[in-house]
Amino acid sequence: MQLQLTDDGSTTIYLPEIDEHYHSVKGAITESRHIYRDCAFLHYPSSEKTLRLLEVGFGTALNASLTAMAASASHRVHYIALERSPISIEMAQTLGYEQFVNPDIFQALHKAPWGESIAINEFFEIEKRLCDFTCDSLPNSIDVVYLDSFAPEKQPEMWTNEALSRLVNVMNPGAILTTYCAKGEIRRRLQALGLVVERIAGPPGGKREILRATKPV
Numbered sequence: 001m002q003l004q005l006t007d008d009g010s011t012t013i014y015l016p017e018i019d020e021h022y023h024s025v026k027g028a029i030t031e032s033r034h035i036y037r038d039c040a041f042l043h044y045p046s047s048e049k050t051l052r053l054l055e056v057g058f059g060t061a062l063n064a065s066l067t068a069m070a071a072s073a074s075h076r077v078h079y080i081a082l083e084r085s086p087i088s089i090e091m092a093q094t095l096g097y098e099q100f101v102n103p104d105i106f107q108a109l110h111k112a113p114w115g116e117s118i119a120i121n122e123f124f125e126i127e128k129r130l131c132d133f134t135c136d137s138l139p140n141s142i143d144v145v146y147l148d149s150f151a152p153e154k155q156p157e158m159w160t161n162e163a164l165s166r167l168v169n170v171m172n173p174g175a176i177l178t179t180y181c182a183k184g185e186i187r188r189r190l191q192a193l194g195l196v197v198e199r200i201a202g203p204p205g206g207k208r209e210i211l212r213a214t215k216p217v
Helices: 028-041 062-070 089-093 103-111 161-170 184-192
Strands: 002-005 011-015 050-056 076-083 117-121 124-130 142-147 171-179 196-201 209-214
Touching: 028 050, 028 062, 028 142, 028 171, 028 209, 050 062, 050 161, 062 076, 062 103, 062 124, 089 103, 103 117, 142 161, 161 171, 161 184, 184 196, 184 209
Parallel strands: 050 076, 050 142, 076 124, 142 171
Antiparallel strands: 002 011, 117 124, 171 209, 196 209
């Protein structure tokens, strides 16, 4: 694992063995804010109920940190993060994300034990699951999905019809899924599984388009 500076001044992790980054080199913090926090979590209608959010790929905890900071009385969150190869706390501490996110939240997310539900603040609790998304059981009744796996050409098993159908099956009616991946094949697979898929503008300075998919009510 190697640290790499991205265009917005935040860092990402580079994996030379598969030639892949955890976040966009065009801006890690910008990507996470736009694609996941803004276009999925904050786009979901406010409610008194606790929103159940599933992230495929806990990674650096950047998505979780931004979501925890945005949680509120109208957007309470039970956040379930799936990860099969977590980074170490020591690696997380080298990222320098404390200048972009609340450092107490960021550290608490990484220190939270796996397999337990832990309250991070009054509006946000995290449940980290060490598992393989493609074959292990998934939580039910999901309202928002962050599909943040590595790219289809790097992790094709995460983007098959079978894998995507597992996600669709646990999504509630009206649930929202967002992903940075705007490939036509992925869009068509999501549509074939019954989701209403739209191409929307990508993050400033980054990808031109991303995908947002909604499960019909």
